[in-house]
Amino acid sequence: xxxxxxxxRHKVTEMGQEVxxxxxxxxxxxxxxxxxxxxxxxxxxxxxxxNRAPLDDSGMPKDRFSAEMPxxxxxxxxIQPSEPRDSAVYFCASLGTSGAYLxxxxxxxxxxx
Amino acid sequence: xxxxxxxxxxxxxxxxxSSSLNCSYTVSGLRGLFWYxxxxxxxxxxxFTLYSAGEEKEKERLKATLTKKESFLHITAPKPEDxxxxxxxxxxxxxxxxxxxxxxxxxxx
Numbered sequence: 001x002x003x004x005x006x007x008x009r010h011k012v013t014e015m016g017q018e019v020x021x022x023x024x025x026x027x028x029x030x031x032x033x034x035x036x037x038x039x040x041x042x043x044x045x046x047x048x049x050x051n052r053a054p055l056d057d058s059g060m061p062k063d064r065f066s067a068e069m070p071x072x073x074x075x076x077x078x079i080q081p082s083e084p085r086d087s088a089v090y091f092c093a094s095l096g097t098s099g100a101y102l103x104x105x106x107x108x109x110x111x112x113x
Numbered sequence: 114x115x116x117x118x119x120x121x122x123x124x125x126x127x128x129x130x131s132s133s134l135n136c137s138y139t140v141s142g143l144r145g146l147f148w149y150x151x152x153x154x155x156x157x158x159x160x161f162t163l164y165s166a167g168e169e170k171e172k173e174r175l176k177a178t179l180t181k182k183e184s185f186l187h188i189t190a191p192k193p194e195d196x197x198x199x200x201x202x203x204x205x206x207x208x209x210x211x212x213x214x215x216x217x218x219x220x221x222x
Contacts, residue, residue, distance in 0.1 A: 031208055042214035056209060091156055095208060101147060102210060104156030
């Protein structure tokens with residue numbers, strides 16, 4: 001049963017610390033998305049990649065957020081330094097070359113104190 | 114700017130009480146409209162894709178319909194296990210999905 005995996009599932013950190021979230025897309029999927037979900041804003045697109053190249057990161061605060069795909073099986077989202085307003089659930093999703101819809105991972109729940 | 118608005122924000126139904134969820138959208142060049150279900154603590158799970166006005170899709174007690182300005186998710190004779198947040202999203206000319214804020218559905222026995 002192919003699925004998107006994310007680690008860690010939960011992260012509690014203090015303001016100012018670096019946070020790294022990881023995502024393993026479904027094998028063979030070449031497009032990877034990062035979304036952030038809060039009660040107030042819902043699901044917001046932060047960035048997405050195709051064939052490991054960034055296509056759109058306009059939803060991401062550039063001064064503190066960075067997203068990369070070191071290889072086809074790993075996507076990372078880093079926040080440095082983290083702030084309390086970054087507290088949210090971060091979802092990774094992937095799409096295959098002939099895919100019709102996004103598969104979402106279980107999310108990383110981030111709490112910044 | 115592409116935009117998705119869902120209503121109502123929350124809906125409480127008695128088991129067996131049918132109802133509809135609304136998703137209105139503005140998008141330049143709709144490639145697809147998507148419905149997802151999200152359970153607490155989990156990622157969204159795909160339900161349907163609709164591509165053109167007049168299209169309908171069904172799955173168990175759910176039926177999704179699409180017009181040029183909105184989509185409806187009809188729930189017929191819901192059961193408590195249908196309780197979840199239902200998300201609507203549109204896809205324009207790129208692959209990215211723009212989501213609404215969802216409708217939280219609670220079905221009571």
